[in-house]
Amino acid sequence: MNETWRSWLSGAPWLLMIGCFFILPLVGLVLMSFSGEGGFPSLENYRVIFAEGSDRPVVLLRTIGTALTVVLLSIAIAVPAAYYLAKCVASARLQAAVLALVAVTFLVGPLIRTVAWRGILGRSGLVNTVLQAVGAIDEPIMSLLYGRPAVIVAMTYNAFPFMLFTVFLAMKMIDDHYLAAGRDLGAGPATVFWRIVLPLASPGIWTGAILVFVPTISTVLEPEILGGTSGRLAATEIRDQFFHALDWPMGSTLTVVLIVAGGIAILALALATAGLARLSGRVGIAMRAGAAR
Amino acid sequence: MRREFHWFPAAVTGLMLVYSLLPIATFTLFSFNPSPFYAFPLTGFTIGWYEKLMADGRIGDSLLASVGIAAAVMVLATVIGTMFAFFVVRAAVPFKRLLAGLGFLPLVVPVLVLAAGLQVTFVEAGLPLGFGTVILGHVIYATPFVTLMVMAPLYRYNPVLDAAARDLGAGPFTTLRLVTLPILWPGIRSGALLAFLLSFNEWAIAFFTGRGVNSLPMLIYSLQRNGLPPTVLAYAALSTAVVAVAALAVLPLLTRLLRGPK
Numbered sequence: 081m082n083e084t085w086r087s088w089l090s091g092a093p094w095l096l097m098i099g100c101f102f103i104l105p106l107v108g109l110v111l112m113s114f115s116g117e118g119g120f121p122s123l124e125n126y127r128v129i130f131a132e133g134s135d136r137p138v139v140l141l142r143t144i145g146t147a148l149t150v151v152l153l154s155i156a157i158a159v160p161a162a163y164y165l166a167k168c169v170a171s172a173r174l175q176a177a178v179l180a181l182v183a184v185t186f187l188v189g190p191l192i193r194t195v196a197w198r199g200i201l202g203r204s205g206l207v208n209t210v211l212q213a214v215g216a217i218d219e220p221i222m223s224l225l226y227g228r229p230a231v232i233v234a235m236t237y238n239a240f241p242f243m244l245f246t247v248f249l250a251m252k253m254i255d256d257h258y259l260a261a262g263r264d265l266g267a268g269p270a271t272v273f274w275r276i277v278l279p280l281a282s283p284g285i286w287t288g289a290i291l292v293f294v295p296t297i298s299t300v301l302e303p304e305i306l307g308g309t310s311g312r313l314a315a316t317e318i319r320d321q322f323f324h325a326l327d328w329p330m331g332s333t334l335t336v337v338l339i340v341a342g343g344i345a346i347l348a349l350a351l352a353t354a355g356l357a358r359l360s361g362r363v364g365i366a367m368r369a370g371a372a373r
Numbered sequence: 374m375r376r377e378f379h380w381f382p383a384a385v386t387g388l389m390l391v392y393s394l395l396p397i398a399t400f401t402l403f404s405f406n407p408s409p410f411y412a413f414p415l416t417g418f419t420i421g422w423y424e425k426l427m428a429d430g431r432i433g434d435s436l437l438a439s440v441g442i443a444a445a446v447m448v449l450a451t452v453i454g455t456m457f458a459f460f461v462v463r464a465a466v467p468f469k470r471l472l473a474g475l476g477f478l479p480l481v482v483p484v485l486v487l488a489a490g491l492q493v494t495f496v497e498a499g500l501p502l503g504f505g506t507v508i509l510g511h512v513i514y515a516t517p518f519v520t521l522m523v524m525a526p527l528y529r530y531n532p533v534l535d536a537a538a539r540d541l542g543a544g545p546f547t548t549l550r551l552v553t554l555p556i557l558w559p560g561i562r563s564g565a566l567l568a569f570l571l572s573f574n575e576w577a578i579a580f581f582t583g584r585g586v587n588s589l590p591m592l593i594y595s596l597q598r599n600g601l602p603p604t605v606l607a608y609a610a611l612s613t614a615v616v617a618v619a620a621l622a623v624l625p626l627l628t629r630l631l632r633g634p635k
Contacts, residue, residue, distance in 0.1 A: 084466060086545075091460030093453045094476055094516060101513050102479060105490030112493060161389045164382035172632040176624055178390065184613070184620045185393045187567075189574025191590050192609040195597050196396035199403055204412035206399055237392065244389075252631070269379060290481060298483025301576065305597065315485050322489055322581070332493065335486050342483075 113333035125333035136317075140337065143314040144345045146232060147296040151243075151349075153236045154292045155285060158243035163277060166251035167259065179248065186241040194234045194305050201225040201233070201306075226308025234302045239295055243288035250284020251277060279357075290346065297342050314338045397613055404606035411601050422607040429604060431592060439573055439589040442504065446511040446572035451565040453512070454519025455557075461520065462527045480517050487513060488581035495582060507583035511575055515568040522564035526557050559626050566619060 116124025129136045165175045185193070200206040201224040208220040224230060254277060262272040300315045307313075314334065321331030403411055407419045426432055461473045479487065491510050495502055534556070538548040554561070576590040583591070589608075596605050 087460060087464035087466050090456045091464060091466075091472060091476075094457040094460070094520075095472060097453065097513065097516075098475060098478065101491060101494070101509055102482075102487070103475075105487070105494040106482070108493050108497065109486070109490045157385065157389050157392070160382040160385035164379065164386045168379050168382060172628050175631050176628040178386065180620045180624050180627060181390065182393050184617050185397050187570045187574070187616045187620075188397065188609065188613050189570075189576075189590065191574065191576055191593055191597075192400070192605075192612070193396060195593075195601060195605070196400045196609070198601065199399045199411045200396060202412050204410075204414070206395075206413070209413040237396070240389075294481055294483050298485035298577075300485065301594075315483075318485060318489065322492065328493060331489060335489055339482070339486060 109332045109335055112329050113336045115329045125330050126337070128330070129333060129337060136334070136337075139312055139314055139317060140341050142311050143297055143338070144341055146228075146235070146313065147293050147342075148345065148349070149232055150235045150239055150296045151289050151292050153232070154240040154243040154288065157236070157240050158247050158288065159278075159281075159285065162244055162247040162251050162281075163273065166248050167254075167256070167277065179245070182241050182244060190238045190299070190301055193238055194301050197230060197234050197237070197306055198225060201230050225306060228307075228311070230306040231302045234306050235296050235299065238299070238302070239292040242291035243285075246288040246291065247281060247284045250281040250287075254280045282353075282357075286350075289349070293342065293346065297338060400606045401610040401613070404603060404610045406603070409603060411603065411606060422603040423611070426604045426607045426611075431587075432589075432604070432608065435587050435589045435592040438504075438587055442508055442511065442579075442586075442588060443569045443573040445508045446515055447565050447569040449508070449512045450515040450519050450568040450572075451561060454516040454564060454568070455523050455561055457516070458520045458523035458527050462524055476520065477517050479513055484514060484575075484577045488578045491578065492581040502582055502584040504583070504586055507579050507586050507588070510578035510582045511572040514575060514578060515571045518567050518571060519561075519564035522567060523557060523560045526560040530556060563623055563626070566623070570616065570619075 111120075113125055114121040114123070116122040128134065165178055169175055198205065202208070203220045203222060203225070205225070207224060208217070211217045212220065258276050258280070259272055262276050263269075267275070298315045300313075300319050303313050303316055315338070318331050318334045318338065321327050321334060325331075400411070402415070404422055405418050405420065406415050407417045407421065408414075457476055460469075461476070466472075488510065491506070491513075492502070495506050500506060530553070534552055535548055538552045539545075543551065574590060576594060579586060579588050579591055580594070593605055593608070596602060
C-alpha cells in the first residue's frame with residue numbers, strides 16, 4: 081500500500097460523511113428555499129420575506145445585532161483574561177486550573193447553563209435578593225429576567241469560552257522576548273499590550289469571534305428560556321417554520337437568508353477592523369516582517 | 374522573563390471566574406433547598422430532590438438514551454476524526470488544502486442550519502428519524518473538534534520515530550499501533566471526551582432529527598417549560614460533578630502542555 085493510497089484512506093471516511101450529511105443537506109436546504117407555491121424554481125419565499133410590511137428584515141437585523149453584541153462582550157471578557165493568564169501568570173498550574181474551571185462550566189451544556197440564570201435574575205433571584213438585603217432597592221427589579229439583557233447575558237455566558245480558549249492559545253504562542261524588547265525600548269505595559277500583544281493575537285481573536293458568532297446567531301434556547309416577550313430572533317422563527325407552521329420551504333429560505341446575512345456581517349466586521357488597523361499604523365504587520373527576517 | 378502584575382487584566386480574570394461559576398453555584402445551592410421553586414428564600418436543607426431524581430424513571434431512561442448516543446458518537450467521531458487529522462497533517466494529495474478546509478466547515482455553520490438540513494435530507498431520503506439519525510448528526514457536529522484535538526500533538530510528532538520503528542522491522546500497522554497512536558493518545562483521549570460531552574449536551578440536532586428520542590437535553594427542555602422542578606437542578610449539580618471529575622483527570626496533562634517543551 082503506497083503513501084498516496086494511505087493518504088486518501090485516512091481522509092475518505094470523513095470527506096464522504098461531510099459530502100453526504102453536510103454538503104448535501106445544505107444544498108438541499110438551498111434548493112428547497114426556491115420551491116414555492118408556483119412550483120420550482122421560484123423566488124416566492126424570498127419575495128415574501130423582503131415584502132413591504134414584513135417584519136423579517138427587522139428580526140434578521142436584531143439577530144445580527146445581538147450576535148455582534150455578544151462577540152464584543154466576549155472580547156471584552158476574554159482578551160484581558162487571556163492576556164493575564166498567558167503573559168502575566170508564570171505558573172502553568174494556575175493557568176491550567178483557571179482554563180479547566182471555565183471548561184468544566186462550559187461542558188455542563190448550554191441548556192442547563194441557560195436555565196441556571198433564572199435563579200439569578202428572577203424576581204426572587206440572587207441579584208434582587210442581595211440588592212434588597214443591602215437596601216439598595218425596595219422592590220425587586222422585574223425587568224432583569226425575560227428580556228433582551230438576560231438573553232445577551234446568557235448567550236455571552238454560553239459562547240465566551242470559545243473566545244477565551246482561542247485567544248489564550250494565540251497569546252501563548254507570542255514569544256515573551258517581543259514583550260521584553262518592547263519594555264526595554266521604553267514602552268509602558270499598556271503600549272506593549274496595544275502595539276505588540278494585540279496585533280499578534282488578532283488571528284486568535286478572529287477565530288474566537290467566528291466561533292462565538294456562529295452558534296449565537298442560531299441558538300433558540302436563550303430567547304425561549306429567558307427572552308419572554310422581547311423581540312423574536314431569526315433562529316426561533318426558523319424552528320417554528322419547521323415545527324409549528326410546517327412550512328419547510330419557508331424555513332429553508334429563512335435559514336439561507338440567515339447564513340448570507342451572517343456572512344455579510346462577518347465580512348463587514350473584517351473590513352471595519354482592517355480599516356481600524358490601517359488607521360492605527362501597521363504595527364502588527366511590521367512586527368511580523370521583522371520577525372521573519 | 375520577569376512577570377509583572379497588572380491589576381486590570383487580573384480583575385477581569387477574577388470577574389470572569391465569578392461569571393463562570395455563579396450560575397453553577399446557584400443551581401447547586403438550590404438543589405438542596407426544600408422549596409419547589411428555583412428562587413429565594415432558602416428554607417432549609419434537603420437531599421430529597423436527589424432521592425426523587427434517582428426514583429424518577431424518565432430520567433433514568435433518558436440518561437440511558439443519552440449515554441448510548443454519546444458513546445456511539447464518541448467511538449465514531451474519535452476514529453473518523455483521528456483519521457482525518459492524519460489526512461490534514463500528513464497527506465500529500467492534490468487539492469488537500471481545499472479538502473481539509475471542507476472538513477472543518479461544520480465549525481462555521483450554525484448547528485440549527487445543520488439540524489434543519491439533516492431533517493430535510495433524512496425525510497427526503499426516506500430514512501426514519503430516530504437514534505441512528507441523531508447519532509449521525511452528532512458525529513457531523515463533534516468530529517471536527519476531535520480532529521482539532523488530535524492535530525495538535527500530530528503536528529509536534531517527530532516523523533523520525535516512525536522511520537526508526539520501520540528500521541527496526543515494524544510494518545506500517547505495527548508502527549501505528551505501538552509507536553504513533555500511543556504518543557498521540559493524550560490528544561485522542563481529550564478529543565473522545567469532548568465528543569462524548571458535546572453529544573451528551575446537544576439539543577438542536579436531537580430536536581430536529583430524533584423523533585421519539587428522549588435524550589436528557591430533550592427531557593430537561595420539556596421539563597423546564599412547566600416550571601423547572603428542582604430534580605432538574607439536582608441533575609445539573611450531579612452532572613457538573615461528573616464533568617469536574619473528568620476534568621481533574623486531564624488537568625495534569627493540560628498543565629504539562631502549558632509548561633511546554635522547555
